[in-house]
Amino acid sequence: MPVKPPAEVDLTADLVRALLADQHPDLAALPLRLLAHGWDNATFRLGDDLAVRLPRRAAAAHLVEHEQRWLPTLAALCPVPVPAPVRVGRAGPRFGWSWSVVPWIPGxxxxxxxxxxxxxxxxxxxxxxxxxxxxxxxxxxxxxxxxxxxxxxxxxxxxxxxxxxxxxxxxxxxxxxxxxxxxxxxxxxxxxxxxxxxxxxxxxxxxxxxxxxxxxxxxxxxxxxxxxxxxxxxxxxxxxxxxxxxxxxxxxxxxxxxxxxxxxxxxxxxxxxxxxxxxxxxxxxxxxxxxxxxxxxxxxxxxxx
The missing domain is CATH 3.90.1200.10 (Aminoglycoside phosphotransferase (APH), C-terminal lobe)
Structure with a gap:
């Protein structure tokens, strides 16, 4: 039976902290821990109020870009919170795809x-x-x-x-x-x-x-x-x-x-x-x-x- 595709990059807390230090240094010292490796993305909890969302394979990279482009529009429509990005991470030498810092929705x-x-x-x-x-x-x-x-x-x-x-x-x-x-x-x-x-x-x-x-x-x-x-x-x-x-x-x-x-x-x-x-x-x-x-x-x- 087919299983979840393997991650195409080693997504670790050390990598995420380095990305934050490069692009959003004011967030880099916050507590960080892996929450989930999904089919397309990995999610890390960042401090009390934020999360970091990164694609784990190339096929999903454009999906994060869709979220970055359109979630602010959809958040304005929806009567309950959605994780519209509050910070955008750009592709670079450490990580070749876009990634996002999003609100943590408690529950x-x-x-x-x-x-x-x-x-x-x-x-x-x-x-x-x-x-x-x-x-x-x-x-x-x-x-x-x-x-x-x-x-x-x-x-x-x-x-x-x-x-x-x-x-x-x-x-x-x-x-x-x-x-x-x-x-x-x-x-x-x-x-x-x-x-x-x-x-x-x-x-x-x-x-x-x-x-x-x-x-x-x-x-x-x-x-x-x-x-x-x-x-x-x-x-x-x-x-x-x-x-x-x-x-x-x-x-x-x-x-x-x-x-x-x-x-x-x-x-x-x-x-x-x-x-x-x-x-x-x-x-x-x-x-x-x-x-x-x-x-x-x-x-x-x-x-x-």
Whole structure:
């Protein structure tokens, strides 16, 4: 089974401190520790209020640049905090890609919260995503694996099905997945212009505090496209009760804007299947991500039972 790509550079606290000393010396003496090595980026906690975010492979380097360019715009739209860079790190001899110093958003990842306990803030997440879902300007990034036509993900999804990755996560559901996928492909397309899309609002990218939504993280997949891509979080994050609350608020927000999109939830289910399939396929060395994928598959299957 494929696993997370290896880092293409040795990202250590010593390297990060040297980068800070070179470019932001007033921050270089703050306490520093590694928090996470993700699929694309590594994150170091810096002092009490900041974090340093660096790409760990060349394929992800442009994603940090997208965040640097566009997160200030998105932060102004979103009703909860997002990690818009407060300092920018430039490529140089020590490190060949751009990197960022971002605010630290206190709280815990919602992936660490029991699924039933997420329901109270499901409407808040729907409101936050709706606030982001405005027409994107010319020049907004276009992500080839998020927010486009679902048909563009068909070969990848069917390949994962044929390889048995979804069967291993939820045996006996292949026919359900094929039926769901064909239903999503047949849904009416997004009728509007390209919209800002977070691209990856799964539970490990949501911060909660005191039973409330406290922040949206990791805009590396930010794109212009179909907002149904973000609505996939209904299955990735919630159980039936939470999903009902999320859907009700999302629909209310769309109605208030006068948005007519009859295929949104069918397409969203297709996006949830694509994302969950990636998580169970590539989650061998990341149990949190693998668990999110298995949960989403279980929720999608239950909805189609």
């Amino acid at each position: 815990e990842h919602s992936a660490d919260v029991a699924v039933p306990a997420r329901t109270p803030w499901a409407p808040e997440l729907a409101e936050a995503l709706s606030a982001l879902h405005v027409v994107a300007p010319a020049g907004a990034p276009v992500n080839p694996v998020r927010g486009g036509a679902l048909a563009g993900r068909s070969a990848t999804l069917l390949g994962r099905l044929d390889a048995g990755h979804l069967e291993a996560a939820l045996p006996g559901a292949r026919d359900r997945w094929l039926a769901l996928w064909h239903d999503a492909l047949g849904a009416p397309a997004w009728p509007g212009p390209p919209i800002w899309v977070h691209g990856d609002p799964h539970p490990a990218n949501l911060v909660v505090r005191g039973g409330r939504l406290a922040g949206l993280l990791d805009f590396g997949d930010v794109t212009a496209g179909d907002p149904a891509c973000d609505l996939a979080t209904a299955w990735l994050t919630f159980d039936h009760r939470g999903r009902a609350a999320f859907r009700a608020r999302a629909d209310a927000q769309a109605d208030a804007r006068g948005t007519v999109d009859r295929g949104r939830w069918r397409r969203a289910a297709g996006w949830a299947l694509v994302m969950a399939s990636a998580m169970v396929t590539h989650g061998e060395d990341d149990p949190v991500i693998a668990a999110i994928g298995r949960h989403a598959l279980g929720q999608l299957a239950a909805d189609r039972a």
